[in-house]
Amino acid sequence: MARTVGSVGTKTFDEVRKAALYLFARHGYASVSMRQIAARVGVQAGAIYNHFPNKQALLSDLLTQHMRELIEACEARPTSKLPLNALEQFVRFHIRYHIDRADEVFIAYMELRNLEPENFREVQVLRQRYERVLRDILRDGAKAGAFEISDAPVAGMAIIAMLTGVNTWFRYGGRLSVSQIEEIYVKMVMQSVGVFEPTALLGALMEENA
Amino acid sequence: MARTVGSVGTKTFDEVRKAALYLFARHGYASVSMRQIAARVGVQAGAIYNHFPNKQALLSDLLTQHMRELIEACEARPTSKLPLNALEQFVRFHIRYHIDRADEVFIAYMELRNLEPENFREVQVLRQRYERVLRDILRDGAKAGAFEISDAPVAGMAIIAMLTGVNTWFRYGGRLSVSQIEEIYVKMVMQSVGVFEPTALLGALMEENA
DNA sequence: TAATTAAATGAACGTTCGTTTAATTATGTG
DNA sequence: CACATAATTAAACGAACGTTCATTTAATTA
Numbered sequence: 001m002a003r004t005v006g007s008v009g010t011k012t013f014d015e016v017r018k019a020a021l022y023l024f025a026r027h028g029y030a031s032v033s034m035r036q037i038a039a040r041v042g043v044q045a046g047a048i049y050n051h052f053p054n055k056q057a058l059l060s061d062l063l064t065q066h067m068r069e070l071i072e073a074c075e076a077r078p079t080s081k082l083p084l085n086a087l088e089q090f091v092r093f094h095i096r097y098h099i100d101r102a103d104e105v106f107i108a109y110m111e112l113r114n115l116e117p118e119n120f121r122e123v124q125v126l127r128q129r130y131e132r133v134l135r136d137i138l139r140d141g142a143k144a145g146a147f148e149i150s151d152a153p154v155a156g157m158a159i160i161a162m163l164t165g166v167n168t169w170f171r172y173g174g175r176l177s178v179s180q181i182e183e184i185y186v187k188m189v190m191q192s193v194g195v196f197e198p199t200a201l202l203g204a205l206m207e208e209n210a
Numbered sequence: 211m212a213r214t215v216g217s218v219g220t221k222t223f224d225e226v227r228k229a230a231l232y233l234f235a236r237h238g239y240a241s242v243s244m245r246q247i248a249a250r251v252g253v254q255a256g257a258i259y260n261h262f263p264n265k266q267a268l269l270s271d272l273l274t275q276h277m278r279e280l281i282e283a284c285e286a287r288p289t290s291k292l293p294l295n296a297l298e299q300f301v302r303f304h305i306r307y308h309i310d311r312a313d314e315v316f317i318a319y320m321e322l323r324n325l326e327p328e329n330f331r332e333v334q335v336l337r338q339r340y341e342r343v344l345r346d347i348l349r350d351g352a353k354a355g356a357f358e359i360s361d362a363p364v365a366g367m368a369i370i371a372m373l374t375g376v377n378t379w380f381r382y383g384g385r386l387s388v389s390q391i392e393e394i395y396v397k398m399v400m401q402s403v404g405v406f407e408p409t410a411l412l413g414a415l416m417e418e419n420a
Numbered sequence: 421t422a423a424t425t426a427a428a429t430g431a432a433c434g435t436t437c438g439t440t441t442a443a444t445t446a447t448g449t450g
Numbered sequence: 451c452a453c454a455t456a457a458t459t460a461a462a463c464g465a466a467c468g469t470t471c472a473t474t475t476a477a478t479t480a
Contacts, residue, residue, distance in 0.1 A: 169367050
């Protein structure tokens with residue numbers, strides 16, 4: 001096997017992905033050498049080329065794979081017909097997923113510019129598909145009078161930025177639990193779109209984690 | 211002059227800073243070579259070392275300088291005693307400043323990890339001083355009953371992430387003007403902390419840009 | 421005008437980079 | 451067990467990296 005991302009799922013393939021993810025997230029794509037990745041796997045640099053044609057393919061694989069899994073998980077999330085509940089469910093999903101996959105999320109934002117044009121476009125399309133989920137919830141909710149927002153696209157970008165920002169400061173073992181953080185963000189997002197009364201769903205979950 | 215950041219304010223010094231800012235923002239610190247920076251200035255790579263001792267000092271200078279100017283501008287912004295107005299003024303300042311200095315803001319977030327420990331700490335201290343401004347507004351406002359927030363530190367980080375996120379999508383000449391974007395974000399932030407009625411200040415500015 | 425200093429050049433330094441190649445080892449199938 | 455194939459190693463490639471340095475050029479001061 002050589003010159004292509006083909007040995008999917010084999011032991012070394014997965015270990016190379018994992019090592020690259022770890023190192024890219026901590027030091028950045030451009031600062032990490034193939035030799036460093038190989039050393040972390042316990043192998044020589046040349047061995048990586050049996051699983052990935054080059055360094056760029058390794059980055060591209062990590063990013064597109066992450067975006068695909070994000071979308072897949074997002075489509076499998078619980079969703080209500082009520083815009084209000086749908087938004088809350090999206091927020092909970094996004095916060096949880098982005099805390100669980102901190103490294104993947106981080107490089108998906110930081111290393112976009114190190115993707116060659118074709119790979120960049122592929123990731124960009126996937127990202128836009130994800131952002132559209134929230135934008136549609138907001139648009140439908142605004143149309144139904146459930147939300148008080150000036151502009152659904154901007155509101156969507158603002159909310160995603162707010163939520164994803166949790167990754168820049170959250171660390172396990174800190175002052176707040178994941179559940180507590182989730183509640184804080186849910187409340188802020190709901191309020192930001194003009195929803196002030198706790199919903200049944202919101203109220204029940206706040207009791208649960210009180 | 212050599213081996214130190216000493217030729218501050220000279221022509222080439224400023225041009226090197228500007229070229230580095232431009233290139234770091236677009237391609238990332240690690241991906242930009244001293245030769246590329248020099249070429250953009252119209253000079254040979256060695257000439258840069260008459261103004262900066264090394265590449266790291268160039269990055270560090272850009273980041274600390276940016277943070278200092280941000281804090282200086284922040285301290286010069288209009289500020290009300292009323293938490294509600296103070297928050298609105300902070301939001302307007304932050305949005306404007308971060309749209310005006312897109313490149314500086316971008317590298318201040320993206321290239322932190324490429325700073326050596328000592329330089330990193332310096333920038334981090336400045337960043338925390340800035341974040342504290344918003345946190346104090348939120349804390350005081352919450353104490354006075356002006357805001358409906360669960361946790362001032364988290365709310366502060368969430369709001370800053372939301373506002374700074376404008377840099378990832380805003381481009382001049384787009385669908386919305388800077389003023390319109392400012393209004394949208396002001397409204398979202400005020401609502402996110404539980405403020406729903408347009409204030410006098412908010413109302414007046416919305417009229418102005420209607 | 422002469423002396424001094426600053427700035428820039430152009431070549432070179434040692435090192436590291438991503439990647440390739442030939443030889444060797446491991447693996448799995450008849 | 452033999453044999454084919456896949457995986458890995460160790461060495462090497464040319465290119466590019468940050469940085470240094472002797473020297474030249476330009477500007478300033480004496």
